[in-house]
Amino acid sequence: MFTPIEGRTVVVTGGSRGIGKGIARVFAAAGANVVITGRDPAVAEAAAAELGKAGGTVSYVAGDVASAADTGRLAEEVLGRHGGCDIVCANAGIFPAASLDAMTEADIDLVLGVNVKGALLTVQAFLPALKASGHGRVILTSSITGPFTGYPGWAHYGASKAAMLGYMRTAAIELAPHRITVNAVLPGNILTEGLSEQGEDYLRSTEAVIPMRRLGDVEDIGNAALFLATDEAAYITGQSIVVDGGQILPESPAALDEI
Template sequence: MLKSLQGKTAIVTGASRGIGKGIAKRFGAAGLNVLVVSRNQAEADAVAAEIGANAAGFAADVATPEGCEAMVKAAVERFGGVDILCANAGIFPAAKLGEMTPADFDHVMNTNLRSTFLSVSAVLPELTKSGAGRIVITSSITGPVTGYPGWSHYGASKAGQLGFMRTAAIELAPKNITVNAVLPGNIFTEGLDGIGGDYIASMEASIPMKRLGSVEDIANAALFFASEEAAYITGQTITVDGGQILPESLAALEAM
């Protein structure tokens, strides 16, 4: 069992839905104070209400320095400091090469990668004061390990997060701040509602465990990285994908 995180404060970006919402709720259940950050105030407030009195919603565009600075200020004013940053904000619009515009590319890189840098930069003074700061990045198997048509910009942003993480981990280690990343595979979120059972079945067929992951699966990995037990782990990744990246082809699964 993890030692208590009661009373520590976490900022979770992109927390109004999907994996971010799952992380925020899991952290709240573990006794942390949680600032639920989203571009939409009403959606952030709704998630905070689900968590309870130890959570607050905040609207910010974390692709801007001003948005990141404002969210840190809000966390300090509400909870007295920040111990943990979960840099989770991300988008994944599809656009194949030849159709993708520079604006499409920049939008994904700004939201996914630039926001990671800006969030870390803004919260760094508070994590230093904490004495045991934690940064947890939500990356992906897509980009660092695998590829998928239409997601070259997304894959580049997610691979870029890991390049950022490794050097950040070295630089911040003397401050007793760890920097790690969770790499989700196919995770069932509300974004998959309505896509049909056949499509989900085809996704499950490529996973050795024959099911999609849950947001709780990712949240549990993030909670471990935020814990005292992970104090000597930095610059590392946990892949949470049910074994999805292991088979060299579908034939390997059929051979089972």
């Protein structure tokens, strides 16, 4: 049995939809006080109301994680509501497609700004609270794309997700004296609104190269994040957990024909 995290405060950036919403749902069901962020107040408010039915308390703060002013305001709001923060899930991310020959400077700045800068600014804003917690946790949502795999059109996205792991390792060293762990979850293809937009052919072709023969659920990522947030994971830091149904394992698609 794991030590309950009931009553601890969790921030999930980008928690109004997709993987972030799944992470928030798992923590809410575990009885945590969950605060989600999103750039669309109406979407975030609706998500908070829905997630609140899972348990715990769920509220939202609208804002842009790529803005230091917004992440600072987020920290102030969370501390004002709950008196502290124990777990930061830096999940907010975007993945607009652009080929290398068409990618603009604005495209690069946007993706790196949200995915990398956003994670750094969010963690920075909550450092005092995480240090005061005594069992602070930082959980980054990276991806298999970048650290392990590539996909045409996502060079900037892959670069951003690999960069998160470089950040994780140094942050884990710096924050270890404060009993704060810093780890990452690397999702494979998880069934979200964004993935569905890639079309039915993409979904079916992706399932065909996953050894488990299915796309992941958002709760699969939430469960991994929940484990990293427990007291039992207190000696794990600077590590990444791949949650992909075995997608990165086959040497080629032909390997799956052998099973």
